[in-house]
Amino acid sequence: MAAGAASGGSATTDTYASARNILLLxxxxxxxxxxxxxxxxxxxxxxxxxxxxGGVIWEFSLAAYDQFFFDRGLFGDDPAKIEWTYITIFWRSIWQAGAATILSLAIGFPTAYFIATRDEAVRPIWVFLITIPYWVNLLIRTVSMKFLLRDEGPMNDFLMNIGLIDSPIHIINTNFAVQLGLFYSYLPFMVLPIYAAVERYNFSMSEAAADLYATKWVTLRRIVLPAIKPGVIAGCILVFVPSLGSFLAPDLLGGAKNFMIGSLIEEQFKGNAGNWPFGAAASMILLSMVLIILMITARQQAKAEKAEG
Amino acid sequence: MPAELLEKFTAETGIEVTMDTYDSNESMLASLKAGALGTYDVAVPGDYMVSIMAGEGMLDTIADGELANKGNIAPEWADPSFDPGRKSSIPYQWGSTSFSVNTAAYSGEINDTSILFDPPAELSGKINMLDSQGGVMAQASLHLGMAQCETNRDMLKGLNAMLQEAKQHWASFNSDTAKEVMVSGDADVGMIYDGFAAKARAEKETLKYAFPSQGYVVWMDNVVLLKDAPNRENALKFMDFLLEPENIAAVSNYARYGHGVTGASEHLDPELATLPESNPPAGAGQGVFIEVCDEQTQAVYDQIWTNLKK
Incomplete structure (x- = not known):
């Protein structure tokens, strides 16, 4: 277990080596x-x-994976074609989760940077303020979001009253509403790791860059971002992965007109279909996808660290 | 179930009741299948779920004479198709699943399933469907005048195509907020249970519950005696308790749904008797239960549902 070594950690001796197994048990x-x-x-x-x-018969079968990848028509006896239904559902979820992640990054990074550059004494207060909305249950926050966004809701009323728009902006039951919901649900998971990284960042490096005539943009791109990259990557993973399997926001804000991965899997266990092996197979495919994404990022990070020496 | 009623049962019999709730028949079945059978004494499944559970061997038989109040079951509910002879169940609550229309947005005839599946232009994009395969499919079958467990391929293809077309007019599939989307104005048409529709009308009086001439779905929740019930005796006492007219009327007064017990009507709130949501007008179609299809037929309906929501 050389966990410390890969990140150039400081511990060279393990104080608890003798008791490790018991302590880890x-x-x-x-x-x-x-x-x-x-x-x-x-x-x-x-x-x-x-x-x-519902339920399973203890006989080996590939039917669940066959159903995922092959289309045999409405009655199951057409020649097999590639099944696009589930790939489409997975792609839709990935796209939604990706959009929510980018949205979170766009808002979360400046927020984290702002907090980390405040006076040391007030930083905990800002972090505290970020977490306050998240003391409320996710379901209630998502439903409240629906109240706010709806055609006859306060947001549209306000915008119409100040004369910015003439007719309500239709947001509820659209993909954008889902992305907004996911973004709102998971924003702190983006802010907090980036904040931790920016806080550790040595700002004299930015000053050095400025002394060497680097523009602000170049400083951000070449100095700040590489230094806080692990925080950004952690934030993106923490937002992307739960968004991928989420079904609250898609159901409540998106109108549940189209399956997302989460609701597709849920339907196999709780819905009419009652197809447990298929639900398990879809979960395994999702799990494998997430694992692959995590492994690729871990490998790239390790490579980048090696390159830096 | 109102908490006071459970307290009354405990006061009368000294038996403590533990109640768990499920959001759907299917999740109850999944939970029982996943190992909860043998830990519960009674459950409250809907009509079609009673036959499914009986088919799965999850229900115990109530022998003759075991229920003192069995005679209180109203004659029209004493021999239902989903549990002939009431071998394992007693009636709990019943009602219908149809849809409400905001008459301020649409003044035409509402007792027609076309409102859902082939809506007039002013209602397109303002329709909420229940996120329930059984309910949507049954109503769609009534709309096309086909059997609920159809095996004719052309008719099934027609059902699939009709739903794909109809979906373009739908705004959302929401069951939990079925009432709320109607009251808030997100939707002008919404599939809804009759009790919810009555509550929605109380908050927004332009909402009107439809009894389509093509027919509509009727449901009945039932208390069933589960197999391997750890407290079988107490379960039967509880069922007897719920067959007392006064007690089941308390449930109806609370939930605003119909009961199936002779003599309970005297204990009902007077307004329940004249509720437009539970009194179909002349010209209303027939109320039908959701049917249970065999595995092969069900697979096609599952596929149609997946197609609809992909």
């Missing part, structure tokens, strides 16, 4: 019961035969 047990076992169960279920109206 609780973590392993928790991880084993709450992470590994459910994932393993999901993996197994995805290769079982579906039972009508």
């Amino acid at each position: 609780p973590s392993w047990v928790v991880l084993g019961i709450f992470v590994l076992a459910p994932v393993l169960m999901m993996l197994i279920y995805s290769f079982l035969t579906k039972e009508f109206r």
Whole structure:
């Protein structure tokens, strides 16, 4: 376990080496019961035969993955074609989550930068203010958002009263409403890691850059951003991954007219379809996708750190 | 279920009741399948779910004479298609699932399923559907005049095409906020349960509940005796309790839905008897239960639903 070494960590001796296994045991047990076992169960279920109206029959079957990738028509007996339905649903979710991540980054980065450059004494207050809305349950915040945004809601009333618009802006039940909802739900996950990174950033480097006639833009791009990159990447992952599986915002703000990954999977267990293996297979495909994304970013980060020495 | 009623049961019998709630029949079934069977004594599934649970072997049989108040079940609910002879269930609440229309936005005839599936221009884009496969499919089948478990391929293709076309006029699929979207004006037409429709009308009086001439969906929730009930005796006492006219009337007064017990009507709020949402006008179509299809037929309906929401 050379966790410290990769990031050029400082600990060279492990004070607790002798007791390590015992001290780690609780973590392993928790991880084993709450992470590994459910994932393993999901993996197994995805290769079982579906039972009508939920449940599984303990017989090996590839039907769930076949359903995901091959289209056999309404009645299941047409020649197999590539199934675009689920790929479309996955792509829609990725696109929505990506848009929400970019939106969060655009607002979250300046916010974090602003907080980190305040006087040290008031920074905790700003961070505290960021977290206040998140003391309220996510469902309530999402429903409130719907109240605010609707055609006859306060936002449109206000804009019409001040004469900025003549007719309501139609936002509710659109993709933009979903992105807005996801952005709002997960914004602190973007702000906080970036804030932590900017706070550690040594601003004398920016001054040095300015002394060497770097413009503000060049300083940001060549000096600040590379230094705080780990915080930005962490923020993006923390917003993107939960957005990908979210179904509250799509259902309430987007009108649930189209499946997202989260609602598609939910429907397999709670809806009429009752197709557990297919729900498990879709979850496994989602999980694999997220793992691949995380592995690529981890590898690139490791490469970048190696290059820097 | 009103909390006072459970307290009354505890006071009368000394039996403590633990109640868990589910957001749909399907999630209750999923939970029971995932291992909760044997931990609950009774459950309250809807009509079609009673036959599904019976088919899954999840229900226990109530022997003759075990329920003292079985005779209180109203004759029209004593032998329903989903549980012939009431072998494992008693009636709880019933009502209909149709749709409400904002008559301020549309003044034409509303007792017609075209309002949902082929709407006039002024209602297009202002329609909320229930996010429920069973409800939407049953209403769509009534609209096309086809069976709920149709096997004729051309008719099924027609249903698929009709829904794809109709979806362009729909704004959203929301079940939890079915009432709220109507009251707020997000939608001018919304599929809704009759009890919710009555509450919505109380908040916005231009809302009118439709009884389409093509027919509409009727549902009945039932209390069933679960297999392997840990407290079977107490479960039967609870069922007897709910068959007392006074008690079931308390549920109706609270939930604003119909009951299925002889003599309970005397204990109802007088306004429930004249509620427009529970009294179909002349010319209303027939109320039908959602039907349970076999696996092969259901697979086609699942595919149509996925097509609709992809």
